[in-house]
Amino acid sequence: MDIVLLVKSILIITIFALSLGIAAYETYFERVIAAFIQDRVGPDRAGPFGLLQPLADGGKLFFKEDFVPTMADKWLFILGPSISMFTALMTSVVIPFGDTFSIKGQLIEVQGMDVNIGILWVFGVVSLGVYGILIGGWASNNKYSLFGAIRAASQNISYELAMGISLLAVILVSESLSIRDIVTRQHGINWNVFHQPLGFMLFLTCALAECNRTPFDLPESENELVAGYHTEYGSMKLGLYLFSEYINMFISSAVIASLYFGGFNYPGMDFIHEFLVKNTGSVLGHNLATAIGIIIFFLKTFFFIFVFIWIRWTLPRFKYDQLMNLAWKWMLPLSVANLIIEAAAELTPMPFLASWVGLAILALGYVIFRPLFFKKNLKQNLQ
Amino acid sequence: MQLTNRSKKTDKSDLSLLERTYWPGVVKGMGITIKHFFSKKATIRYPEQKRYLGPVFRGHHILKRDELGRERCTACGLCAVACPAEAISMVAAERVKGEEKLYREEKYAASYEVNMLRCIFCGLCEEACPKQAIYLRHDKFVPVFTSRDEVIYGKDILVEDLNDRYERDAWTKEEMSTLWKKQKD
Numbered sequence: 001m002d003i004v005l006l007v008k009s010i011l012i013i014t015i016f017a018l019s020l021g022i023a024a025y026e027t028y029f030e031r032v033i034a035a036f037i038q039d040r041v042g043p044d045r046a047g048p049f050g051l052l053q054p055l056a057d058g059g060k061l062f063f064k065e066d067f068v069p070t071m072a073d074k075w076l077f078i079l080g081p082s083i084s085m086f087t088a089l090m091t092s093v094v095i096p097f098g099d100t101f102s103i104k105g106q107l108i109e110v111q112g113m114d115v116n117i118g119i120l121w122v123f124g125v126v127s128l129g130v131y132g133i134l135i136g137g138w139a140s141n142n143k144y145s146l147f148g149a150i151r152a153a154s155q156n157i158s159y160e161l162a163m164g165i166s167l168l169a170v171i172l173v174s175e176s177l178s179i180r181d182i183v184t185r186q187h188g189i190n191w192n193v194f195h196q197p198l199g200f201m202l203f204l205t206c207a208l209a210e211c212n213r214t215p216f217d218l219p220e221s222e223n224e225l226v227a228g229y230h231t232e233y234g235s236m237k238l239g240l241y242l243f244s245e246y247i248n249m250f251i252s253s254a255v256i257a258s259l260y261f262g263g264f265n266y267p268g269m270d271f272i273h274e275f276l277v278k279n280t281g282s283v284l285g286h287n288l289a290t291a292i293g294i295i296i297f298f299l300k301t302f303f304f305i306f307v308f309i310w311i312r313w314t315l316p317r318f319k320y321d322q323l324m325n326l327a328w329k330w331m332l333p334l335s336v337a338n339l340i341i342e343a344a345a346e347l348t349p350m351p352f353l354a355s356w357v358g359l360a361i362l363a364l365g366y367v368i369f370r371p372l373f374f375k376k377n378l379k380q381n382l383q
Numbered sequence: 384m385q386l387t388n389r390s391k392k393t394d395k396s397d398l399s400l401l402e403r404t405y406w407p408g409v410v411k412g413m414g415i416t417i418k419h420f421f422s423k424k425a426t427i428r429y430p431e432q433k434r435y436l437g438p439v440f441r442g443h444h445i446l447k448r449d450e451l452g453r454e455r456c457t458a459c460g461l462c463a464v465a466c467p468a469e470a471i472s473m474v475a476a477e478r479v480k481g482e483e484k485l486y487r488e489e490k491y492a493a494s495y496e497v498n499m500l501r502c503i504f505c506g507l508c509e510e511a512c513p514k515q516a517i518y519l520r521h522d523k524f525v526p527v528f529t530s531r532d533e534v535i536y537g538k539d540i541l542v543e544d545l546n547d548r549y550e551r552d553a554w555t556k557e558e559m560s561t562l563w564k565k566q567k568d
Binding site for chain 2: 036037038040311313314
């Protein structure tokens, strides 16, 4: 068997298992971090430190009643969570988890596959994920579910715009759609976040909204919509919905880490690579350096997962009109401004400096012009 | 009218530019939550760690023996009379020769029963008892029962075990707080 094919299949299975495993343990860490932030202990009964809690949760979900409402469209009802889970799992294939492994004289990339439209693939699949929620909400034949689903769909579409445009700035700088190219361009500490802090903030906010995480978790507002799009779901179908949310969280953390925080790059990586190659031989040294890169990548990803959870237990939920205002009146114009600034900066001989100057000019312009036009309005709005 | 000195003056002026971006507020909030991440947990891990409930807690009933090990109860029936839920019933008997080590006075309770379905743990039996025979323990809950024949507590459950005598270890709030502190460490 072709060695490349073999290693790739092992890699893909590993990535698949990893996404599931990390998603399962995200639920555990969500609960532990929530507990810590609220000065309590959290799950600690199932296994040491409650580490078997995800298993217990899964078992509980399997033993619950699997209920399909009589008037529901049965097949669509089953299709909803399936699409959600499917789309959540599909995106991980293009994310570069590390550099290359050198096996039998061949360099094999630590990535499901390096397609030259990588980030487009992620976006295409993520926007398919809306169907999972929308179909699930519609098939339930319940008005509350439908409301929740519509909310989710419009929210996802609204935030995808700003997300796509802030991403365009990254693509513009990297001159490639392949995530691997975007990552390798940020070699060492030349991370995109230093070039485009505004773009990063926009992207992070949009990622929160896309994952339906607090403060943007309006589709599942339990007070006003009786839990929204998954009101009628029980047992493992509900489990799949919740689970796909956690996988999405992992994937978007990984995407943020690779787009803005250099993926598997870290400061001093060339030095460590050389050091390892010198001491352990060119093949083993290279592989070890790659392994360190993978660890760094996962550390970054876990950090963002932590930030996601941290935000959830800090910020209150938006009102729906506030959510839409933020998306259309703030995020979209800001992302366009960001794109223009980055594009203009690329034309100058010193793009890094120019992008910061551009951002400063944007902030200054806001300070000067906002009071001229909006002061009266603002006062009235606040009273 | 000012009732407390905790009231704060509300600020209705316009939000400044920085405040309008919500970033200071968000960052402040994130700081507060991450601070709690490292703070001391308030949890008491219940089954393993039990909180001292205080000397006046009214729990499981006990029929005390005196310092020589004789039952104090003389079956006068005052507890049964005082009991608002009529949970207590007893049958009196006369002490015969040779039983002086078992019962303190000439009359004793041949059977003494508390119906736990009726008992409301009001503590009036304790107060009514002239012989200081019945108490509600401060350190023991009545266990959960699942069938009817576990409900009526006879003398086999109620009378004090001489090997494990019941004593109240604190009578005041101060003693209680020192005990609680000791238990926590």
